[in-house]
Amino acid sequence: MRLIPFIPTHVDWLEQPYGSATEDMRNPILDWREWANKHQVDGSSFTAIDDQNRIIACGGIMELWQHHGDAWFYGTHLIPKHAKSIIKTTRRVMDIIAKNNKFKRVSTHVLTDWDEAVRFIEFLGFKREGFHQKYGPDETDYYTYGKIYKEF
Numbered sequence: 001m002r003l004i005p006f007i008p009t010h011v012d013w014l015e016q017p018y019g020s021a022t023e024d025m026r027n028p029i030l031d032w033r034e035w036a037n038k039h040q041v042d043g044s045s046f047t048a049i050d051d052q053n054r055i056i057a058c059g060g061i062m063e064l065w066q067h068h069g070d071a072w073f074y075g076t077h078l079i080p081k082h083a084k085s086i087i088k089t090t091r092r093v094m095d096i097i098a099k100n101n102k103f104k105r106v107s108t109h110v111l112t113d114w115d116e117a118v119r120f121i122e123f124l125g126f127k128r129e130g131f132h133q134k135y136g137p138d139e140t141d142y143y144t145y146g147k148i149y150k151e152f
Contacts (some may be wrong), residue, residue, distance in 0.1 A: 001048055001050055001051075001056060001082050001085045001086070002048070002049060002088070003046045003047065003048055003049075003093065004041070004046070004049060005045070005046065005047070006039070006040055006046050006047045006058050006059075007040060007041070007047075008010065008033060008036035008037050008040055009036075010047050010055060010058055011033070011036045011058070011074075015104050017053035019053035022090070034076050038062070039060060039064055039072060041060060041061075041063075043061075043100065044060050044061050044062070044063075044097045044100075044101065045058070045059070045060030045099070046058070046059060046060060046093060047063075048082070048086060048089065048140075049081065050078060050081075054076075054078060055070060055073060055076055055078075056075070056076060056078045056079060056082050056086065057073060057075040057076060057078075057079060057086055057090075058073070058074045059071070059072060059074065059090060059093075059094075060072060060097065061094060061097045061098065061101070061103065061106055063101060063103075064107075066102050066107075067102060067103055067104040067105065068103060068104070068105050068107070069097070069098060069101060069103040069105070069106040069107075069124075069139070070106070070107060070108060070123070071094060071106050071107070071108040071147075072108065073090065073108075075120075075121075075139075084134060087120070087123050087124070089125050090124060091123075091125060093148075094106065094124060095149075096150075098147075098149050104143060104147060104148065104149055104150075105146060105147070105148055105149070106146070106147045106149070107129075107145060107146040107147075108121065108126065108143060108144075108145050109132070109135065109142040109143065109145070110142060110143050111136070111140055111141070111142055112131070112140075112141040112142060112143055113140075113141070113144075118143065122145075125147055125152055126146060126147045127143035127145065127147070128143050128144070129143075129144045129145060129148060130144040130147055131143055131144075132142065132144060
């Protein structure tokens, strides 16, 4: 597995979602091209690929405002084969991105009924902070997670 910079066309190459994810869960946003363009941040977004150049996952942190980032991650059906590497690498890269951007806080939202995503974000060291009923564009429920960093 290796990391390359995330570029918007990577969303076109994403294959089957991971685990119990469904199309409805992973695609509540209608225009993925527009979403991808907004999430391409130099040095703060990445794509993990396998030795056959297939996308395993994409992720990163977008700045919401000074010292506060919003984490995002999208995994494919190839995650189980690379689970340990993805968890270790994602944790390390997220921490590096936070340090380089001087983020004191990084937060994200996770669907409440997506067990694999909940376990994943908790493996990364994020703490559950709240519940948002009907938060998603399709009125799905989400948890809020946050990770606090000491000043850099």
